[in-house]
Amino acid sequence: MDTKTFIIAAVIKIALVVFIMLTGVAYTTWLERKVIGRIQNRWGPTRVGPFGLLQPLADGIKFILKEDLLPDYVHKGLFILAPMLALVMSLISIAVIPFGETITIAGHTTALQISGMISSKGAISDINIGLLIILGVTSIGVYGVALAGWSSNSKYSLLGSLRASAQMISYELSLGLSLVGILLLSGSLSLREIVFSQSGHWIVGGHDTHIPHWFIFPQIVGFFIYLLAAYAETNRIPFDMPEAETELVAGYHTEYSSMKFAMFFMAEYVNMFTVACLASLLFFGGWHGPHLAFLPPLGQALLPVLWFALKVFFFIFLYIWIRGTLPRFRYDQLMAFGWKFLLPLAIANIIITSFIVAWRG
């Protein structure tokens, strides 16, 4: 595939993925309000459109039309930069996530991943260090939170952002360490390679158990640690002390209104998407699923994307379900949990996994 076609394909993929991602974010807010409403024995949005389906549109119009306040004593440059930084960093991590194998349109074959390439021999490759890029972008996302609170020149915002950034950098460690078990089993940092090493079935003692070769089965502890650390990274219940409404007014985004607040909001939901995509890629086999033979060829080409979407939807639903069910941790409980329980558990997981991998050859 020559350079010009590659660039055109990449631009189309970027536009499509960003559009789908932002629409997905908008409808995740609808899903959240509906599901939490039902958990709390009430309806959720019902008035705007059938089943309240146009509620995100109404919210979007509200955000655009609201007055965009710039309080007097804020540090203007950082005040405007912080939400943009948060949103841009959360969108960058979508670039390395593979949604499926390849798709062939009008004779051109392209990989279903923004940063994926097909070599002249037809082999798909992607970035060697895809997983590290996602971790790096998560680390830079902490700046959005820290600068937002500091530039707002208000006590509540500063305290909220200090707590939030301390929480995020503490749980980044457990997040990274929980993924080392996956690296030991798959042998590569590239997301496509990790999904590829989850194909087939587990073979125990010479028999083919018909259990898929997903890494959730050996790495159940790693999965548990990853999920908890990711919930803390995305500031969701039970770890959402920094932005809880009943606590520090609204934490680090107290002074933000209209579009800047909407950007923080979108950044949080896009982070949720990234975590859900990573969980399904690393632990649940990505786009592997049963092969349905009765579909037409285009349907069969898009079937992996459907399996991937179903797994991501399951994880988003899990996020919303936990939000409706659990209370939130107090801040000192949260930090103690991250340092004194999750981190030693993640290290123990690495040690045990490496022993088993070395013993099996």
Add this chain to the structure above:
Amino acid sequence: MIIHQVLFIVFGFICVAGAVNLLVQRHPINSALSLVVVMASLALIYLLLGAEFVAAIQVIVYAGAIMVLFVFVIMLLNAGAEERTRGSSVALFVGVPGMIVLAGTVGWLLVHSGGQLGGVTISSSSFGETHQIARLLFKDFLLPFEITSVLILIAIMGAVVLGKREN
């Protein structure tokens, strides 16, 4: 390979601009953010040099953890913009020309040895991959690796003790 040179010049320019901004800004938070920009563009230059793992580690550890620590401390201590005191004027008139002379001498020497040093390229062979670095780190450089882990432990203990309030 003209694209390689263009990319290097662009990222190098961003690096130097960020470093100059670090010196020029009065408020430490602006200096900290320009240092983050310098580190990010250095990570991109490492990618040009084929060091993909080092580039990722630069972003994760340096720009994403060490600089967050700096920004934290600046936010916590809430120090304002710095004032001019007497000592710095003298250093300004002697130091800036001195550094320009030093950097200029090194640069002139390097440019005029030009051909003898050769060039670097983005090589197509696998170089700087994670498993190669891991092999070196855990076999040839195992002792320094273990010593650095003890060093980090000592640093953690020192930071905790120094940061404690006395009451």
Add this chain to the structure above:
Amino acid sequence: MVPLSWYLILSAVLFSLGVLGFLLKRNIITIFMSIELMLNAVNLSFVAFANFWNTHLPPGQTSIIPLSGQVFVFFVMVVAAAEAAVGLAIIIAVFRTRETLNVDRVNLLKL
């Protein structure tokens, strides 16, 4: 093909800007950041030479492992992290007693 000297010149410029910041600035945190800038400049030299030795090593020479430049960067980063942590803890301790971040005012031990 980018000549190696360009990378070394960039490293020298960044290093000298770091030394300038170390000598000229009065805010202790900015002085610290100039030290980090110097360490980054040195890292750039290491990585540039790692790439250089990968392609220009005379055959039969075994004393230089080409990739060790990048492993050295790893160690420099670890040392920089440890130093930043302890240094910032010291700065916080000094701030608690002297209430200032200006190095010219922390002069109680002067004669």
